[in-house]
Amino acid sequence: MFETRSRASRIVLQVLVTLMVLPFLFPLIVMVQGSLAGQGWENYRTVLSQPELPLFFRNSVIIALITIALVLAATMLAAFAFSKLWLRGREVFFWLLLAALTLPEVILLTPMFSISLQLGLYDTYLSVILPLAALQIPFTVLLARTFMNGIPDGLFEAARIDGATTWQSFLHVILPLTRPIAAAIVVLTLITTWNDYLLPLVFLQSPETQTITMLPQFFVGQFSNDQTKVLAAAVITALPEIIAYLCLQKLFERGLAAGALK
Amino acid sequence: MRSTRRTRTTARSVIAVVSLGLLAGSLTACGSAAREDTSTEKSGTVTWWGWTPELSVAPQYIEKFNEEFPDITVKYQQIPIDGWEAKLRPALASNTGPDVFGLAPGAMFEQFGRFGIDLTSQAEKALGSDWKSRLAPIGVAGLTDKNGKLRALSAGSTFAGPVWINQELFTKYDLTPPRDFDEWARVCAAFAQHDVQCFTQGVAQTAFNQDTLQAIADTINPGLYTKATRGEARWSDPDLVAALTTWKSMFDNGIMQPGALGVQQYPDANNQFMSQKAAMVMMGTWYMQYTRTEGMTPSIQAAGVADPKPFAAVPIPFPAARTGGTPGALFGDSDYGLAVNAKSTNRSAAITFATWMATASAGQQVVANALNDIASLSGVEPQWDKIELVNADVQRPALQEVIAASASVTENRLLSNAALATAIGVATTTVAAGDASPAQAAATLQSAAEAAGVAFK
Amino acid sequence: MILSVGLVYICIGYTGYIATLDWDGSAPDPESVGLANFTRLFADPIFWRAMAHTVLFFVVTFTVQTVLGIVFAVILHSRIRLGVLYKIIIFVPVVLAPAVMAPVFRQIFAADGQFNELLRALGMGSLAHPWLADSATALPVIMGITIWQWTGLTFILYYAAMSQIDPEVIEAARIDGAGNIRVLTSIILPGVKGTTLAILMLSVIGALKTFDVPYLVTGGGPNYATEFLGTYIYRQSIPLADVGYGAALSIMLLILAVFFSLLVGSRQRKDA
Numbered sequence: 009m010f011e012t013r014s015r016a017s018r019i020v021l022q023v024l025v026t027l028m029v030l031p032f033l034f035p036l037i038v039m040v041q042g043s044l045a046g047q048g049w050e051n052y053r054t055v056l057s058q059p060e061l062p063l064f065f066r067n068s069v070i071i072a073l074i075t076i077a078l079v080l081a082a083t084m085l086a087a088f089a090f091s092k093l094w095l096r097g098r099e100v101f102f103w104l105l106l107a108a109l110t111l112p113e114v115i116l117l118t119p120m121f122s123i124s125l126q127l128g129l130y131d132t133y134l135s136v137i138l139p140l141a142a143l144q145i146p147f148t149v150l151l152a153r154t155f156m157n158g159i160p161d162g163l164f165e166a167a168r169i170d171g172a173t174t175w176q177s178f179l180h181v182i183l184p185l186t187r188p189i190a191a192a193i194v195v196l197t198l199i200t201t202w203n204d205y206l207l208p209l210v211f212l213q214s215p216e217t218q219t220i221t222m223l224p225q226f227f228v229g230q231f232s233n234d235q236t237k238v239l240a241a242a243v244i245t246a247l248p249e250i251i252a253y254l255c256l257q258k259l260f261e262r263g264l265a266a267g268a269l270k
Numbered sequence: 271m272r273s274t275r276r277t278r279t280t281a282r283s284v285i286a287v288v289s290l291g292l293l294a295g296s297l298t299a300c301g302s303a304a305r306e307d308t309s310t311e312k313s314g315t316v317t318w319w320g321w322t323p324e325l326s327v328a329p330q331y332i333e334k335f336n337e338e339f340p341d342i343t344v345k346y347q348q349i350p351i352d353g354w355e356a357k358l359r360p361a362l363a364s365n366t367g368p369d370v371f372g373l374a375p376g377a378m379f380e381q382f383g384r385f386g387i388d389l390t391s392q393a394e395k396a397l398g399s400d401w402k403s404r405l406a407p408i409g410v411a412g413l414t415d416k417n418g419k420l421r422a423l424s425a426g427s428t429f430a431g432p433v434w435i436n437q438e439l440f441t442k443y444d445l446t447p448p449r450d451f452d453e454w455a456r457v458c459a460a461f462a463q464h465d466v467q468c469f470t471q472g473v474a475q476t477a478f479n480q481d482t483l484q485a486i487a488d489t490i491n492p493g494l495y496t497k498a499t500r501g502e503a504r505w506s507d508p509d510l511v512a513a514l515t516t517w518k519s520m521f522d523n524g525i526m527q528p529g530a531l532g533v534q535q536y537p538d539a540n541n542q543f544m545s546q547k548a549a550m551v552m553m554g555t556w557y558m559q560y561t562r563t564e565g566m567t568p569s570i571q572a573a574g575v576a577d578p579k580p581f582a583a584v585p586i587p588f589p590a591a592r593t594g595g596t597p598g599a600l601f602g603d604s605d606y607g608l609a610v611n612a613k614s615t616n617r618s619a620a621i622t623f624a625t626w627m628a629t630a631s632a633g634q635q636v637v638a639n640a641l642n643d644i645a646s647l648s649g650v651e652p653q654w655d656k657i658e659l660v661n662a663d664v665q666r667p668a669l670q671e672v673i674a675a676s677a678s679v680t681e682n683r684l685l686s687n688a689a690l691a692t693a694i695g696v697a698t699t700t701v702a703a704g705d706a707s708p709a710q711a712a713a714t715l716q717s718a719a720e721a722a723g724v725a726f727k
Numbered sequence: 728m729i730l731s732v733g734l735v736y737i738c739i740g741y742t743g744y745i746a747t748l749d750w751d752g753s754a755p756d757p758e759s760v761g762l763a764n765f766t767r768l769f770a771d772p773i774f775w776r777a778m779a780h781t782v783l784f785f786v787v788t789f790t791v792q793t794v795l796g797i798v799f800a801v802i803l804h805s806r807i808r809l810g811v812l813y814k815i816i817i818f819v820p821v822v823l824a825p826a827v828m829a830p831v832f833r834q835i836f837a838a839d840g841q842f843n844e845l846l847r848a849l850g851m852g853s854l855a856h857p858w859l860a861d862s863a864t865a866l867p868v869i870m871g872i873t874i875w876q877w878t879g880l881t882f883i884l885y886y887a888a889m890s891q892i893d894p895e896v897i898e899a900a901r902i903d904g905a906g907n908i909r910v911l912t913s914i915i916l917p918g919v920k921g922t923t924l925a926i927l928m929l930s931v932i933g934a935l936k937t938f939d940v941p942y943l944v945t946g947g948g949p950n951y952a953t954e955f956l957g958t959y960i961y962r963q964s965i966p967l968a969d970v971g972y973g974a975a976l977s978i979m980l981l982i983l984a985v986f987f988s989l990l991v992g993s994r995q996r997k998d999a
Contacts, residue, residue, distance in 0.1 A: 010805035010907045018806070025802045028795070029816050032875060036819060038841055039831050045574030103989065108735035110932050110984035118970075119741040121360035130366055142735055150928065151884065154921040158891045188887035195883065203824050209353045210360060221824070225350045226325065227572075233537035234572035235830055242827040249822040250815060257811070260887055355965055381751060381968055474859070474948055529838030529857020531949045532865065537830055538837075688967045699950050703862060 043239035051240040058226060060215060068220040071133055071140075071208075072201040078141045079148055079197045080190065086145070087152030088178050092164050102153070109146040113206055116143075124211060135211040136219075140201055148193045155189035156182065191259035198252055202245070220245050305365065307617040313341035314619030319358065320372030321351040322606055327640050334636050335626055342619045358382060365613055369620040372606040373422040375412025376684030377691065383413070386421040386609030392621055393420060396629040405629070406646040408679055409604040422607030423628035426643025429602030429676050430481040430554035430683050431488070432585035437664055439466060439549040439581075449597050450590040451516060455523045461549055462524060469520075470527045470548035472535030473702060476695025481683065482520075482552050483698055485588040487513035488599035488681070496601070496681040498719075499690065501726045505697075505716040506709075514708035516591040518701050531702055537573075544573035546581065554602070554683075555672060557583065558641040561665045563658050565641070582661035584668045600672070601681035605643045641669075644676050693718035739981065745974035757971070764975035774976070777954045784870055784955065785934035791874050793926060796881030800889055801915060803882075814882075821879035829943035832872050833859060859945055862952035869941050869953050876940065877933075881926055888922040889915065924991055931987040935980050956980055 010021065043051060055061070089095060090102050120139050121130075129135040159182065167177035208219040223241045227234040308314070323331070328346040335344065347368070349357055355378075361367040362385040373382055393401045402410060409424025435447055443464055448454035458468035473479055487495040490509050497503035498510060520526040527548065533539055543551040544560075559565040563580050570578035587598030608624035610617060627633045631650060638645040638652045645651070651673065659665045685691045697715040700706040706714065720726065746764055750757035768774055799817055803810050820828075835841045836858040843855035858864045892915060900910055916923075938957035941947055947954040947962065954962075956976065964973030 010801060010910075021802060021805065022807060025799070025807060025813055028799070029813050032820060032878070033816050034841075035828065035831060035835060035875060036816065038835055039823075039828065042574065042831060042834075046571040046576060046578075048576065103985075103992065104736075106928070106988055106992075107739075107981065107985050109929075110935065110981050110988075116735075116738045117356060118360060119738045121364070123737065125364050125366065130364075146735075147929070150925050151922075154925040155888065155891070157921050158888070158918075188890040192883050192887045196880070199822050203822065205824070205826070206353070206356065209349075210357050213347075213361075213366070224827070225348065228350060233540065234568075235537050235541065236572060236574055238827060239831070242823060245824075246819065246822045250819060253818055254811070254815070257814075260883075260890060377966075377968070384754075474946055476946075476948070527838070529860040531861075532833065532837065532857050532859025532945065534830075534833065534946070538833055692962075692967065696950065699948060703860075703949055705862070705950055 039239055040243065043236060043243050046236040051236045052244065055223070055237055055241045055244055058223065060218075060226075061220075061223065063216065064218055064220045064223060067133070067212075067217055068202060071136055071219060072198055074133065075137050075140050075144070075201045076194055076197045078137070079144050080193060082141070082145050083148040083152050083193060084183065084186065084190065085178075086149045087156050088182060090149065090153045091156035091159075092161065092182070093174070102149075105146045105149060108142075109150075113143070117206070117210060121210065130211060131213045131217060133217065136204070136207045139207055139211075140204060144197055144200055148197065152186065152189050152193060155186060159185050187259045191256045195249075195253050195256055199249060202249055305613055305615055307615060309342075309616035309619035311618045311622050312339060314616045315343045315345065316370055316616055316620045316623050317368040318344055318346045318370040318608075318623070319349055319361075319368040320346070320606060321349055321354045322372060323640070323642060324348070327642060330640070331627060331633065331636050334632055335623060338626070338630075338632065339622060342622060344623055355381070362611065362613075367611050367613060369611055369614040369616045370608050370624055371611060373413065373609040374606050374684060375603045375682070376686045377688040379413060379415075379421070380686050380688075383415055383421040383609070385612060387612045387617070387621075388419040388421070389423055389610065389621070389624070390418075390420045392625045393423060393629060396625050401629075404648050406604075406644075406648070406677065408602060408682070409607070409646040412603045412682065412684070413607040422604075422609035423624055424604035424607045424646040425627050426605050426634075426637045426646055427602055427676065428554050428556045428605040428643055428683075429600050429672070429679060430552075431485050431588055431599035431601055432554070432672060433469070433588055434543070434551050434553050434557050434583050434585055436543070436546060436549045437582040437584045437661065439546065447586040448589045449587075450593050450595055451519065451523075451525075452593050454525055454589045458524045467527050467542060467548040469525050469550040469552070470533070470539040470542045471530055471552045472533045472539040473526070473530040473699065474533055475535040476699060477691065478535045478552060479517075479698035480685075480691065480694050481554065483513055483517055483694065484601055484681075484683070485552075485599040486516045486591050488601070489588060489590040489595055489597060490516075490592065492599075493681060499682070499685055499687075499724070501719075501724045504726060505719055506712045511708050511712045513591065514697065514701050514711055517698060518704075518708055521702050526702075531699060540569075541573040543583075544570050545575050555585075555644060555676070556605070556642060557585070558669060558672075561659050561669060562641055563660050566660055580660045582664050584665055585672055586668070600675050600679050602676065602679055602683045604646065644673055648677070687722055687724060689722035690719050690724055693722060742974045742977050742981075745971055746978050748971040748974075750971045751968040760971065764972050765979075767972065768975055768979060773951055773954060773959060774956075776951055777956050777959045780866060780954060781934050781937065781956050783866070784873070784937060785930060787870050788873050788877070788934065789927065789930040792878050792881045792930070793923060795874070795878045796885045796926075797916070797919070799878070799882045800885035801911060803886065804889055817882050818879045820876045821883075823876075825876065825939035825943050828872075828876075829940075832868075832944055836868055860949060862949050865945055865949060865952050869944060872940050872944060873937070884922050884926060885919055888919040892918040924994070928988050928991045931991070932984045935984050 047054075090098060116139070124130050124135040129138070163181055163185075164177055167181045168174070172180070203221060204219075205221045208221060212218050223245065224238045227237040227241070309316075320328075325348050328348070332344045332346060336342070358367070358371065359381070362371070362382060367385070371382070373379060373386060393405070397404045406424065406427055409427055410420065413422045413424055414420050439461075440447065443460060443466070445457050445460055448457045461468040471478060471482060484495045487510060490512055494503055494507060494509055495513070498505050498507065521530070527533070527542070539548075539551060542548040560569060560583050566580040566583070567578050570580065590597045608627055610620045610624055614620050627637075629647060631647060634645040634647040634650040635653070637643055638650050639657060641652060641657065654666060693715050696718070697711040700714075701708055701711045747759055747761055748757040749760045749763075799813070803813060807813075838857040838860075842858065846852060846855045856864070858868050897910055897914055900914060905913065936957045937955040938961060941953040941955055942958045942961060945953045947958045960973050960976045960980065963969045963976060
């Protein structure tokens, strides 16, 4: 975006961004230091050798993948409708959806619990996936709709004139252009799902279904709190998310090229 | 999206009806009749939820239990304390709760006590008609409700009041443990000269401030604090104002570590003591587990020390607020009781387990030896010859003294009125920050206690 | 969709009902008290303090996060070395659970913490003090931690949004002699306006719900200096088990959030 023709201005920009990023880096360094305090790398080995780890990891992956698929599909369709289709009461429904964003999780627990019991979902993946998706969708729809508003209506109408159905033009015209926001939604949903603590705690009872956020409980008791291993567990838990973010990097960029399509 | 308006309205009304049904269902669920019991006194599978004991300790209890009852399988699940209420509340209200659950006196008992069955007849069956005299009175009182129903059997008790000191730092700098606040301030000045933090407490975690305030008050006027919590004395009593004044002085005369108002007891203050950065800490008898070598080493490591060397942590009587006064204060409760879920489908086996833990000498001996809790069955003491202490010469007499003194304690530590506990916390932090004078804070506390429903005589 | 909206609306209805009760969340016989919980709310000084903190918190965190998010996104869309490294550093705080970071931040801002050490090293030792123990500095620290945590999110959204801006337009502007600042204000900022409004809306709701960071780092203290609507709802609903009052506070939150979202939304529509 910024153009830096001279060598000097390029260096200035580089120094500027480095300075800006330092306050973000500082707590991370302290954290990693903390995870190596005491027994050093042994902390990581202890965390990695927890017998439940592979199971918890698998459960988190399953829950995250299904939630992401649900959220992405529902979001893209809904955002498309809210942005490009003229439906009666469109704005009303959009705002009804947004209002759903506002209640804190703690407050929703009791009603959600009785619902999941009645539906027989308690202690299954779905008892976590459905509330997670339900709480995430309003947020992602808002983002995706904003993004789709930025796509010229002309593109969509041109496709319609060429004889494409609404469905076809959504699939072949709109969807490819939304890759950057889709990537953002995948990343953000992954973070929410992967890091959620309260829902798995309350809804998943047996160790066979519990998630990776339950890992630190082995190092924190009533009157004990092994911070070094909690931090090591946090580093290990964060790695898959960082890797996923890096893998999706290209999608964020590809939007630039797609924008030139018109 | 494709759905027409009509299906939407239908869906809506279905949801509305379902939700109303759920509401009614969830509200009546609590009162529903007991479900069928599929277990017997000698066989079955018992799920046990607790925020304590630790995952390293619980299997010891279960193993010992299975020596006597091999056909009862006990599955223990430890739930992090900060998620305990959120998880337990809906589980108990539905039919998915555990068979046995931990229950602490005070606010938790008020909330969850009613979900446990009355265990009076079980206690009687196990210990005879004089069962009450054989159990620690404080454990029975805190787990019995207004109607005299014993909702849980206390597994063991914890007490607060003592201050724990790092004996090795005291020896190194040739200091003697303080007996009153003047001596305490001098000790702290001496530690400051050697760049050692004197006393640490996580004042941001206000529940622990109650301990210190109660201990101070008890050295001024024993029992007055407890009377005030029960409405038998007023918080504006001059002796309680004096206690708040003493509390404030800790922040001004170098006893309390700087920035205490931003520090939490766990993990912050605990780590400061364990890493030997601070020489004294306000902790209760649950700290006894760290007098054992095998208890102390991992927690020093957990505090971030690379080369852990266990040191002798010793409880001393709380220093007297007034110069020359009598030091010492001890108040406490059952650490946790075991309650049997009224809706359990393994009730008989669950009762067997809960009763064994709390009343069988084998069960109570394991509790005593873990040095986590003080046994509730009278006559059961830790088997000292089987326990490896860091420095038995110094530690054992101090521990025995505390355990002996705890037997006659009648003052509670935990409050059943959560709003009152919050108000006491506010009084301690406003005074500490200098936002209110001790007299003002005491007056505010008095009116807050009245608003919280404490009936004053 | 119906599932999502339906589920949440059941919960809202249920909460609205609970708000009229004097209930501890598990007693079988909740008592109906009508609107008493709401009249109590308006007379509750802690509620008003929490609201004041929430407003201040919103203004500061929204402004700083937006500015930082845009600047990072613009710079990292430019030609820069080690771009991936910067992206990771900004992104990582988003994925770290506040529960894990809370003790780390208490350590950093403690009396003998790294932040004070840093100040002393920079010759500003006179500023060093226990940041979280002081009612006056605890709130700014909480805001700083929140900004640290969430700038990565605004960055990601702006970064995605900027991919929609046509490079040809920027190129054309440059040929007309526009400088970097001019390109930023005349092309990039208008181009990401929708995203800014979306983030504004999310920030309003986020500020009203703020819970994790103050609860875990300071517990709302010292002396309610960092109490927010979100932490106050939690305090009332769980530790104080006053579920009815907690629900009344939640309904208040809902009304405020909807009101402000509509305000932002009406502006958005006007612009469109």
